[in-house]
Amino acid sequence: MRKITVGLLIFTAGWGLGWYTHQAAGPVVSSRPVVPVLPNNAEPEAPAAPGRVDDLAGLLQRHEFEAALERYETLQLQAGEVAVAEARAKILAHARRLIAARDFSPAEQLLQLFLVAAYRDVEARILLASAYRGQEDLYAAIDQLYEAGGYAYRPATLQRITGRIRSIVAELARSLAHSNDQNALLALYQHLTRMEPGHAAWFMGLATAQLALDDREAARRSLLLVAQDPDVGAQAQAMLAELSPALPERQDTASPLAVTEVTGIPLQRSGNHFIVDARPAEAHSLRLLIDTGASLTILTPAALEQRGIRYQNTGRSRIFNTANGPVRAPVYRLDALSVGDWQVNQLEIGVLELGGSGIDGLLGMNFLSHFQFFIDQNKALLRLAP
Incomplete structure (x- = not known):
């Protein structure tokens, strides 16, 4: 079987089996690349000393969620950290009360609106997963938990997320098997x-x-x-x-x-992530962090300039969500990119800074989805199959 995959496959749209609106060949967490977030920004701490947030509680009680979130966004822009933390606590506490009362649909609405303003909020995503599970949308619940796991870094939080994923998958698999x-x-x-x-x-x-x-x-x-x-x-x-x-x-x-088909490619550990050597056509090797939450492979401008990488400008750009908010960046096309003996031709990449992360970019799903792959964490190997 050939190991050279010609052409570009970003994601095949549609599950055909009701995996709500996400891709079968890639991560459901997003159709956008997700840039790793530094721990000090990824998971908010508990609120500071309480302060007064005018009218927010009343708006929440009246289910005026859009107005409540407008107030929250205003606080983000104009108020201090204590006021923003207090507002966040009020919103999440109200969502918990709705879930406890089995008012899952309003809880979902509130949390979705909140995540527009605070998309990296781990606790909000865990709560949204609970709202989905309460509505028996187990696929969506799994999605949210995986996305929460992508932003979490505390071991206890990661363990809690993993436990919930395992529980929901077991429930869903039993139902499908039945x-x-x-x-x-x-x-x-x-x-x-x-x-x-x-x-x-x-x-x-x-x-x-x-x-x-x-x-x-x-x-x-x-x-x-x-x-x-x-x-x-x-x-x-x-x-x-x-x-x-x-x-x-x-x-x-x-x-x-x-x-x-199962040759192991050496990986380097970086916290909870792994870095792999990748090689563009006729260029020096790159250190790319494997990111299954990124739909598009990412390279930094410095990597393009310093490694002699040949590319074509597609004339297009995309919005990438980073630790500092959404950033528009250009999309280029590489002749080829190889990892070990496995190669994808005509691979599109996003080009943006990754905040001095010490890597040359992210290896995203538009490369990985061409293959079956298993990350052997015990031996720190990437195993690929056709």
Whole structure:
């Protein structure tokens, strides 16, 4: 199987199975690149000493949410940190009361409006996930929790988010299995492996769904990705052994699949993230942070200038959400970008500063979605398959 992927695939629109409005081949958290946020900005601390925020409580009680959020945005621009923190606390407390009263739809409306003004607010996204779950929109709840996890950094918060994701996925998978909806299970696990490529259990779920749909070769590729995992590796290898007699043609040594599809590419840890070496066509190597929340690969202006990278200006620009707010930046096109032996041709990139982060950019889903991939966190390896 060729490892050179020609052309550009940003995201295939539509799930076809009701994964509300998000992409099957990429992260549901956003159709926009998400630039990593420094910890001191990512997760707001508890409010400071209380102050008076005129009329906000009354607006919330009357469900005048748009007016309440206009007041909040005015405070962001004109008031001090204490007043803004108090207003935030009032808004989130009101959302909690609505959820406790099972008034999920108003809670959703309030939190969506609040997140327009404070899109990186972790607690608001966790609450919005609860509102979605209360309305039995489990797909949307999972989405919000993954996005919250992208902005959180405290271990206790990350653990809480992870626990909720696992619980909701288990509930959703049981429901789909009970109705024997194997196509929906396949779509669910395809999505989860892209949202959380370091969680081997999602690949086992994917392989099980693929086998249920009699796609043995796809199941084999999924299992090979996690065959060395300490938690599920033994089970994956047992399933592979059962599959081997059914796939004798794959034992042909001329097939590149048996040798190269799970080659591990070394990664460097950076906190909760991983950095990988990437190579543009006829240029020096780049250090890119793997970001499954970014739909578009990002390079810094310095990387373009200093590494001798050839590119084409598309004449287009996009809005990128950064730690300092939305930024418009140009979109260029690279002839090719390679990670290990895997290459994507004609790859579009955004070009913007990443705030002295010490990396050359972000490796986004418009590269990664061309492949199946598993981040082996135990061995710090990126495993790719066709």
